[in-house]
Amino acid sequence: MAIPIYAGKLERTWYYSYRIICALIFLFLIGPILIIIPLSFNVQPYFTFTPEMLSFDPAGYSLRWYEEFLASQEWMRSIKNSFMVAIAATILATSLGTLAALGLSRAEMPYRALIMSILISPMIVPLIVSAAGMFFFYSSINLAGTFLGLILAHTALGIPFVVITVTATLSGFDHSLTRAAAGLGANPRVVFFKVMLPLVTPGVISGALFAFITSFDEVVVAIFVAGVEQRTIPLQMWGGIREQISPTILAVATILVAISILLLTVLELLRRRSERQRGLTPS
Amino acid sequence: MANTYSKVGEMTTNDGVPLKISLQRSQRKLKLWAFLLVAPLLIFITISFILPVVSMTMRGVENPQVANILPNVVDALYVWDGVDLPDEAAYEALVIDLTAGRKNKNIGKVASRLNYERSGMRRVISGSSRKAAKLKEGPYKEQMIKINKAWGDVTTWSLIKRESGAFTYSYLVAAVDYKITDQGDIVAKSEEKQIYKSLFGRTLMMSFTITIICILLAYPIAYLLATLPMAKSNLLMILVLLPFWTSLLVRTTTWIVLLQSNGVLNDILVWMNIIDDSGRLQMIYNQTGTIIAMTHILLPFMVLPLYSVMKTIPPSYMRAALSLGANPVVSYVRVYIPMTVTGIGAGSLLVFILSIGYYITPALVGGQSGVLISNMIAYHMQNSLNWGLAGALGFILLVIVMIFYAIFNKVIGIDKMKMG
Numbered sequence: 001m002a003i004p005i006y007a008g009k010l011e012r013t014w015y016y017s018y019r020i021i022c023a024l025i026f027l028f029l030i031g032p033i034l035i036i037i038p039l040s041f042n043v044q045p046y047f048t049f050t051p052e053m054l055s056f057d058p059a060g061y062s063l064r065w066y067e068e069f070l071a072s073q074e075w076m077r078s079i080k081n082s083f084m085v086a087i088a089a090t091i092l093a094t095s096l097g098t099l100a101a102l103g104l105s106r107a108e109m110p111y112r113a114l115i116m117s118i119l120i121s122p123m124i125v126p127l128i129v130s131a132a133g134m135f136f137f138y139s140s141i142n143l144a145g146t147f148l149g150l151i152l153a154h155t156a157l158g159i160p161f162v163v164i165t166v167t168a169t170l171s172g173f174d175h176s177l178t179r180a181a182a183g184l185g186a187n188p189r190v191v192f193f194k195v196m197l198p199l200v201t202p203g204v205i206s207g208a209l210f211a212f213i214t215s216f217d218e219v220v221v222a223i224f225v226a227g228v229e230q231r232t233i234p235l236q237m238w239g240g241i242r243e244q245i246s247p248t249i250l251a252v253a254t255i256l257v258a259i260s261i262l263l264l265t266v267l268e269l270l271r272r273r274s275e276r277q278r279g280l281t282p283s
Numbered sequence: 284m285a286n287t288y289s290k291v292g293e294m295t296t297n298d299g300v301p302l303k304i305s306l307q308r309s310q311r312k313l314k315l316w317a318f319l320l321v322a323p324l325l326i327f328i329t330i331s332f333i334l335p336v337v338s339m340t341m342r343g344v345e346n347p348q349v350a351n352i353l354p355n356v357v358d359a360l361y362v363w364d365g366v367d368l369p370d371e372a373a374y375e376a377l378v379i380d381l382t383a384g385r386k387n388k389n390i391g392k393v394a395s396r397l398n399y400e401r402s403g404m405r406r407v408i409s410g411s412s413r414k415a416a417k418l419k420e421g422p423y424k425e426q427m428i429k430i431n432k433a434w435g436d437v438t439t440w441s442l443i444k445r446e447s448g449a450f451t452y453s454y455l456v457a458a459v460d461y462k463i464t465d466q467g468d469i470v471a472k473s474e475e476k477q478i479y480k481s482l483f484g485r486t487l488m489m490s491f492t493i494t495i496i497c498i499l500l501a502y503p504i505a506y507l508l509a510t511l512p513m514a515k516s517n518l519l520m521i522l523v524l525l526p527f528w529t530s531l532l533v534r535t536t537t538w539i540v541l542l543q544s545n546g547v548l549n550d551i552l553v554w555m556n557i558i559d560d561s562g563r564l565q566m567i568y569n570q571t572g573t574i575i576a577m578t579h580i581l582l583p584f585m586v587l588p589l590y591s592v593m594k595t596i597p598p599s600y601m602r603a604a605l606s607l608g609a610n611p612v613v614s615y616v617r618v619y620i621p622m623t624v625t626g627i628g629a630g631s632l633l634v635f636i637l638s639i640g641y642y643i644t645p646a647l648v649g650g651q652s653g654v655l656i657s658n659m660i661a662y663h664m665q666n667s668l669n670w671g672l673a674g675a676l677g678f679i680l681l682v683i684v685m686i687f688y689a690i691f692n693k694v695i696g697i698d699k700m701k702m703g
Contacts, residue, residue, distance in 0.1 A: 018503065025500050025503060025504050026522045028500070028579065029522055029526050029582060029583075032534065032538060033525065033533070033534065033537060035537065035541065035547060036533070036536070036537050036540060039547075046545070047543065047546055048540075048545060048550050096323055099320050099321075099324065106313065106316075106317040108313040108314045108316075109317040109318070110317075118328060118329065118333060124684065125336055125684070126639065126640025126642075128640060128664075128677070129336060129339060129340070129660070129677040129681055130336060132660065132674075134331075134332075134335050136335060136339060137331065137335035152331055155327075156328060156331050156332045216530075217530045217532075219531070219532065224664070234531075234532050237530075238532060238647075241535070241536060245539065249536055253532075253536050253537070256529065256533050257525075260525065260529045264524055264525060264528050
């Protein structure tokens with residue numbers, strides 16, 4: 001969308017002001033996330049740039065909030081809890097969700113629309129209603145305040161993402177490929193593992209990543225279902241922000257941003273791989 | 284094979300089964316297979332999600348306390364005409380139930396239940412239950428009225444009778460700022476006691492504002508992303524996707540850091556001499572803070588559907604409009620924007636549905652004026668423990684969301700939704 005040479009003055013002004021507007025909106029999106037990174041290295045317990053930081057004086061920076069974070073048993077336990085719950089919920093959601101997506105993408109599936117609506121309902125129902133419902137349910141079967149209860153609750157929340165991404169991948173699946181493989185003499189098992197699975201895997205993995213981040217980032221249900229022993233990182237942050245916000249939270253936030261950059265990179269690589277495998281080149 | 288030709292003109296398989304039946308049979312098998320693949324998940328979601336949510340909203344109409352804890356009173360009042368004070372039998376039943384309730388330690392439940400309907404009833408019930416246990420013998424009518432004169436008031440009895448059913452609409456009535464009078468009429472609460480209607484109104488209003496701001500901010504950048512060459516737009520896309528993948532609490536924290544009165548933004552404004560050091564702006568712990576933070580959090584949900592629609596619009600349409608003599612503004616408004624309406628619709632409904640049910644961000648940055656209906660539900664769940672009212676409010680919220688979701692599904696279709 002380069003500006004043509006023959007563009008008039010008005011067009012030129014509009015072109016540049018449009019670019020500036022877009023830059024400002026991008027700044028609004030990314031700025032707040034980037035600004036906490038330098039602030040987390042502040043030597044002072046302030047949430048703003050000190051004169052030393054602005055003059056790039058090394059004395060203005062320190063790792064003290066990271067040290068505090070690493071020394072805190074509560075934070076360390078919450079990290080362990082978060083990963084444990086998220087990984088278990090991801091495995092459950094991905095296996096159940098992929099199985100269901102395989103069924104849903106079959107042409108013979110009865111009541112598809114209704115079942116789809118039920119399966120994705122955890123995404124639609126307001127979180128506070130889900131959380132309250134799950135609180136009563138898991139209390140009644142004595143699973144409130146246990147890891148199993150939290151894992152099952154997070155599994156339910158992650159499932160819609162797995163179902164949606166995997167059915168989307170399967171709907172784009174070219175069935176003539178399996179027929180071609182069969183025609184070339186591959187038996188059904190080989191067709192599934194050598195042809196179908198490699199093509200579907202990127203969808204399954206991106207669904208799994210969605211399920212992981214859903215659980216890893218989830219607070220509302222955790223507030224109601226988790227006990228003190230099950231405090232996750234978001235719960236710990238929630239408590240921290242509500243009581244006395246300490247710069248340690250900025251250190252944690254920076255680490256979480258790093259994790260999301262990592263996830264984003266994996267997802268992008270998967271997308272490219274899947275496009276290559278389908279023989280689509282980026283247009 | 285002889286039986287292959289069993290009937291003239293009918294096609295059969297090798298085994299002699301008519302083709303139609305054979306096909307049906309194998310279809311049925313495939314159907315069963317497909318269903319079996321879905322079944323584990325369907326059962327899991329139904330038991331661990333659908334039923335809990337339904338039972339939570341049912342709490343908004345369930346009414347077990349009076350019927351379970353004062354069963355004899357309920358029986359005795361069954362034949363009561365509701366005009367004069369009930370007879371001795373009802374008072375005797377009351378003493379029996381209050382004594383039993385005190386012994387079983389569940390009298391408090393019915394006390395708080397009736398207290399929701401009329402304040403002061405908690406004291407009436409628990410005080411009377413303490414004293415009723417000491418009563419030796421009847422007749423009880425005079426003695427109970429002496430213990431608490433509320434028992435000499437017809438309206439106390441009609442309240443108990445009204446709430447003796449297994450279901451009640453009183454929570455739902457309360458959730459829309461109405462109340463039931465002693466005569467059983469439904470009237471609006473007095474002006475200063477109305478909170479929920481204005482809270483629902485504020486929730487809808489703020490969600491609407493956030494949606495509009497999201498459209499205004501998302502449209503230009505989605506257009507830029509859709510029209511730039513792939514390499515550049517992929518790079519810029521990261522700026523949209525990174526916030527999308529970043530923890531909600533991280534993003535809320537950054538807005539607290541940025542907007543608070545000693546925060547970065549106020550410091551910049553003071554440094555630029557736009558505002559005075561004493562006149563720092565209050566941008567957080569109010570509605571403004573909630574709207575800014577939620578717009579930031581929900582913006583990617585608007586950009587992504589808009590982008591995917593704009594991506595499919597060939598640039599030649601605009602060129603055609605221009606070459607046919609339309610000026611750029613006209614061609615943009617009359618040709619381009621109408622083609623993106625589905626994207627605007629998808630993004631708007633998504634943002635609107637998500638923001639109606641938002642809890643975390645308003646709770647952290649909303650202060651007094653920025654809280655939404657979800658925060659009130661959480662308050663009744665955790666602090667006031669009025670689970671019936673929480674259920675009724677949750678039910679109304681759920682119905683509103685369902686209506687918008689139904690529109691979403693009708694207009695766009697959930698299976699067309701893309702993520703990431």
